[in-house]
Amino acid sequence: MTNVPVSGNDLNSMQPKPLTAPGPAPVSGGVLSRMPVGRKIMLGSLLMGSMYLAVVGGVGYLVNANLQTLNQNIQGQRMLLPSSTLMQNTQLLRLSSVNLLSGKADARDANTQQRQALGAALADLKKRAEAASQPQLVKEIQAIQTALQNFNRQVDAGAYTAVQAQARATAILNDQVIPLFGSIAQYTKLRYINPSAGGASDTSHLMEIISTMPRNMPEAGSIVSQSVRLSNAVGAKGKPIPASLQTEARLRYEASNAALQRMLSTVDASTENSAALSAQLKPTLQELKSSSTALFGEVKRGLVDSKTLNTDAATIMAALPAYNKAVFATLDNSIKALGTVLEKDKQTSQNQLIAAIVFPLLVLLLTTLLLRTIIRGITSPLRRLTEASVAMERGEVGHTLPVTTQDEIGTLTHAFNSASSQLKLNADRSAQELAESQRLQANIGEFLDVTMDIAEGDLTKKGKVTEDVLGNVVDSINLMTEELGGTLKTVQSASLSMTDGSRQMLATTEAIQGGASMTAAEASRVAQQVQQITDQVRRMAQDAQASAETARQALLASEQGQEAVTNTLEGMHNIRREVQGIAKRIKNLGDRSLEIQEIVDTISQIARQTNLLALNASIEAAGAGEAGGRFSIVADEVRKLADVSSQATGRIAGLIKNVQAEIQDVIASVEDGTREVEQGYRVAGSAGERLREIGTLTQQTAQYAEGIAASTQNQVQGIEQVDSAVQQIASIAQESRQSVEQGREAAERLEKLSEQLNTSLARFRLPA
Known part of the structure; x- marks a missing residue:
């Protein structure tokens, strides 16, 4: 252990330093941030x-x-x-x-x-x-x-x-x-939309009237000109009406009446669906109905339904002015009503346009004023918070702000006030802790002298125990020094014993190392043999899998063949049905040819009778002298025509007989074809049965082959598991040998360490 000198500067560096507020963090982001x-x-x-x-x-x-x-x-x-x-x-x-x-x-x-x-x-x-x-x-x-x-x-x-x-x-x-x-x-x-659709407006109904009436007015009004023409053609009242003129009058009346009814039904539908239109159009509609009833009723009674003429042009023309007036009054009133409706819709749209401009502007103005008030309510407290935060950053703690709202800003203001009060308390507490740290520094200086002696190996020294925080530390270090001395004595004894044990362990690991080497060699040899067996079984599994795949392909081919035979049966069945239908139609054609033969016979009889009639007419014309000369010429022409018709019917009869003979041949050929189709259908059905049997056998073969392949695959998996186990055994044996070698090396290192430990413990002065 090296001695570390401690200076006064080092003691000062250990003093707690006052906390400084960090600078503003850099702001990331763009302009919005x-x-x-x-x-x-x-x-x-x-x-x-x-x-x-x-x-x-x-x-x-x-x-x-x-x-x-x-x-x-x-x-x-x-x-x-x-x-x-x-x-x-x-x-x-x-x-x-x-x-x-x-x-x-x-x-x-x-x-x-x-x-x-x-x-x-x-x-x-x-x-x-x-x-x-x-x-x-x-x-x-x-x-x-x-x-x-x-x-x-x-x-x-x-x-x-x-x-x-x-x-x-x-x-x-x-x-x-x-x-x-x-x-x-x-x-x-x-x-306009279809007036019969739901939600149709008055404009739609009026446009239907304005569109329908001009198209039908000429047709409805033609009843007058046509009736006047037909009545003039008949003559005076009381004369019988020819059937052709009466038929024409009826057709003209029905066409004009249909046009009138289209106009009336359109106006009726519009007045029924709208009360406003009913009030505007009902009077002229009633006039139109009454005037049209008078006009059309006069034509119907006097010309259409009567056998004799009971009217005249003057009477019909007298009813025309009232009808024309009512028709055009109805059309004009519809146009005027349309103008009223459109003007009303225009006024409504103008009001909507004014509302669409004025109301949104009022809403926007009120929203702007409200938004301005809201922004002030947010930015004013935020500005006060920002100013107080900047002052706190400069070290001016203890500021408090008034809490004027109960929203998130009020919560933030309350939290700021609490943080400011807490920072002030922390500042007062830091001043007290500074005085205590100075006293503690003096005690630490005395204790450092003791620790220097202890660091040099003198474990008999003890520090002074004081009443501050350092006293507990010094007391603990004194106790630790005593225990360390005792422990070092024990360690010294154990180090001597460890040296002897490490030598014995070194000899044991050498014996274990030889056995582990032999085990690893045998495990490697067994792994090679298992690998050879695995390769052979895997090749067997691949052959079994190929056999199963061949069986499946054979099964698929048999199924496709069976499907082809089924399609052939369906096609032959359709051919049989079509051939039967052709035979039936050809038979019907033969029946029609017999009917044609009967018609040709009838025409031939008519030609013979015409020839006879022409001959009689020629005789009568010859008896009439000069007056019957032209009639004789006509009779000759008729007789020639009868001869030509007779010759033509003869040729047609011959052709029909040929056609009948050919039809009989075709019927016989179709019947033979039907029998051949039936025979082919039975043969194809038999082939389908054989293919189904082959498909069943092939399916069984494929199942057996798949079972063999699956069993072989399971054997491969089992042998692969054995191979893996043998590989693991060999790996474990190899690892055991390596571990023994590592243990031997560790024993050698342990012996060296124990010697070094004994050398290190020799410098300590231990208590008696």
Whole structure:
């Protein structure tokens, strides 16, 4: 043991040093980690507010888009009323033009008024289409203007007959005026859902009426022109109606009545599903029903259901004005009701847009004020905590902060106050401990002198026991020194005894080492023999496994062959069924050929009778002289035709007999094929049975081979376990030999250590 001198500086270094607060830890992270808490809260609030504004903006966009669509709808509705006027005046123009070309004196003034009304309606329509920025509608309106102008010029020039003028005006009405309603609905987005679907709105019902009525009004109104034409063809009242005219009248009536019923059912369905529409459309609907009943009832009673004509053109025409007025009043009221509904929807959308802008702004303002209050409530206590923490870092302990909240910040403030009080107590306690440490330092100096003597080997020295903490330590060291002296005496005696024992152990380990070497050699030889046996059994196991795999392949091949035979049986069964069906159809074909033969015989008889009849007609014509000359020519032609028919039937009869003979041959061939298919089916069935037996035997063989392979594999595993055990024995023997050698080396080291221990113990002064 070396002596370690202790200086006064070393004593000072052992004094407790005052604790210093560590500097601020480096902050890791990006800009967000260096940002104040208030700004972080404000940033999060701005992100949430941005998301809120984005959602509100999306809602406002949708509401505004709906409002824009409603504005387009309203523009389309405002174009529908002039379109109704255009349609009505086009029909009136057709009637007045026909009357004008027919020579009626009062038709000129009516025709002029209708032309003016059409011009005003088209101008209004064009103006509205241009204001709505709908160039396609403008083109269609200009096309209608051009068509009507050309029509009027042809009427004024007398280039049309009354029938041609009616046809041309009807074409303009059907091809250009009526499709204008659909174009307006398309270009102004006046779309509608199926009114029969659940949740259909008033707009949907009204658009169904506006779409249905223009399409069916010409068909329903044609009852007048067709009935007038047919009544004029019959003549005066009381005359019988020819069957052909009555049939035509019935067909015309049914087509017009079907168009009328489509219009009435559409309006009825709309009024039944909406109380508001019922109040607006019921009056004109009742007028339409009563006027159509009068008009259609007159046609039905006087022309369709009567054998004699019980009406006339004047009576039918008298019912037309009331019907036309009711039809167009219903259409116009539907268009006006659509405008009311659209204006109401527009007002609702405007209110929604205002609510979508104002309400979110109010919510955002209130949220901002509340957030500002919350941020102040968080940042003010945090700022006070931060200032007090910085002062504590400078060593100014004892600060306390007022606890103004009961949340996490209040808990943190309370914890800070407790920590500050505890730090103040610790500082006072440190001052007391400093005085005690100075007294302790003096006692330690005295005790160090004693310990220096003890360190030099004098175990008879003892330290002074004081009343402080060091007294217990000195007392313990004194006791330890006494016990150490006694222990060293005992160790000295044991060291002498250990030297003798280590020599004896060294001789014993040499004998054990020789036996362990022999054991390890024998274990290695046995391990080699077991390894050879293991290799042989493993090769047997591989051969058994290959045999089992071959058996499984044979089983798989037999199963595939059995499946192929099964498929062959199914295919032959299908062939047998198809051949039987072909035989049945060919037999039916033979029966049909017999029926054809009967028809040919009938035709042949008709030809013979026709020939005889033509001969009799020729005789009668010859007896009639010159008056029967032309009839004689016809009779000759009929007789020639009968001869040709007779010759053709003869050829057909010959062909049918050939076909029947060939059909009989085919039937015989099909029956032979059916028998051969039956024979093949039985042979294939027998082959399938044999393959199933082979598959059963192969499966048993595969099972036996797999059992042998499994048993051989178990033997391999057992021998491998024996091999592993022998290897372990050899390893253990080798380890035992190594352990004996290590023990011998340890005995030698122990002998040297005991000698060194005796040498070291000789320097100590031990108590008597």
